[in-house]
Amino acid sequence: MIYFDNAATTMKKPPEVVQAVVEALQSFGGVGRGVHGASLSAGMAVYEAREAVARLFGAPSAARVAFCSNATEALNVAIAGLVRPGERAVTTAASHNSVLRPLYRARAQGADVDILPVAPDASINYDALEALLERPTRLLVATHASNVTGDVYDIERMTHLAHAHGALLLVDAAQTAGVVPLDMGTMGLDLVAFTGHKSLFGPQGTGGLCVGEGVEVPRYKVGGSGIKSYDEEHPSTMPERLEAGTLNGHGIAGLAAGIAYLERVGLDAVATQTHALVERFEAGARQIEGVRILGGQADSGRCGIVALNVGDVDSAVVSAALNADFGICTRAGAHCAPLMHQALGTMDQGAVRFSFSHLNTMDEVEEGLHALSQVAAAVLKDEARAGV
Known part of the structure; x- marks a missing residue:
């Protein structure tokens, strides 16, 4: 085959990814759910994975990395939190359903959504995109690369256009994370949604959302957090704000090993x-x-x-x-x-x-x-x- x-x-993984998952399955307790060694080792592994993701994407800090089950969940978290009834979002026809369907739902709930067509050769007209952004816009959701054709779009130009018109930029990096460099700091990106199971060589069920400094995404899920358990409201601090329930520590350990492999190579x-x-x-x-x-x-x-x-x-x-x-x-x-x-x-x-x-x-x-x-x-x- x-x-x-x-x-x-990605089916073939570096050996260290497999080893990391196996070791995690044999030794991890619940992340943030105890003071014994099994829980603490899981918590440390997740923290180190946050640091690795922050390095990879140039995120402001490990605290600005929230883990999700994949890019789809990360996109849902960002879009549901930032595009409310009466607000406006823009995307392109290059987008995957992981972007389109959350936006369609936001539209059904009263948001305004515009979608820029792409040409028959899959290219984007950036002048037409700028014209769309001249109307007040809360969020531009930009696919970094088409998952159909592999075309990589000019994300820095999109960032400039979004910020020039007062919009935030959310990047869908599902196809480019681990293949095309992204740096939130130098490129001025506000939010990056990524998945672990493609070119980061991690297991399925891993991914996350990197949130720029000064960008506040409202809570999407609420529940157990391991901290502030007597409060009625879910914690407001990052990254716990965007995470609820026991994290996939085993998978995240594999994701960290995949990123370490990329850093080594x-x-x-x-x-x-x-x-x-x-x-x-x-x-x-x-x-x-x-x-x-x-x-x-x-x-x-x-x-x-x-x-x-x-x-x-x-x-x-x-x-x-x-x-x-x-x-x-x-x-x-x-x-x-x-x-x-x-x-x-x-x-x-x-x-x-x-x-x-x-x-x-x-x-x-x-x-x-x-x-x-x-x-x-x-x-x-x-x-x-x-x-x-």
Whole structure:
């Protein structure tokens, strides 16, 4: 099996991630739920993970990192807290349903929501975005990279536009965390939502929200916090304000190990290697008859994703053949990004998404290209027969 579905979840993890989770399962008590060694060791591991996340994203401090179950929950926390009835939010059609659905809910509750279309090549018109922001806006939610095409958008320009018009910027970094550098301090980012199970090499069920200094997000969940238990209200201090219940200490330990791996290898080295895999695959795929590459025109290049279609063949047929005949794992369909597919003209066909990890190899890419060429020839032949 060759795994090219890393934009959904990285399957291959560095050995230290597995080791960290196993050790945590064997030794952790409840995080912040006792003064015995098992609880204290869990609490220390979570604190060290907060520090690692803060370093990775240039967050103001570990206290400004709230852990969530994934980027989806983090986006829900931020959007529900900051976009109230009568307020306004803006996003783009590149957004995932993790952004769109919380915004649709806010709209149903009385908020004003505008969505900037994207071009058929997946690019964004920043002048049109600025025009949208000229009306009073509370929050701009910006996807750092499309989870369909891998196009990386100019997040610094979006930050400048948002702040120039008095809006906060929330970055969906689900696809770029661990592949494309982000620094909240130097880039002026207000909030960053991230997930642990993709390019940070952590377990599923990990992620979080980094909150800039001076940005106050109201409580989303309330309940047990391990502190101020006699108070009727959930604690107001960060990070407890945005966390309730026992944290996933075991998963967070694995997430911290994934970040430590990235720090050891070097984020620049990871990005360079991932880009080389993408560049070779895209160049090779463009030479295959019937293959159409989607997107690829964004200002800042691609993250580790190449999406394509073969003729007019349903993407699920192509993806299934790649898996059944060659053991190539890809993802077909809508990728939870309906507005992007609408812009690309692939609402009915979907797309076959190849997504690469730093842990993939160039030999695997070559095997993937060989498999794609064989499948493309076969499905186009079948399509031609069906049309006779």
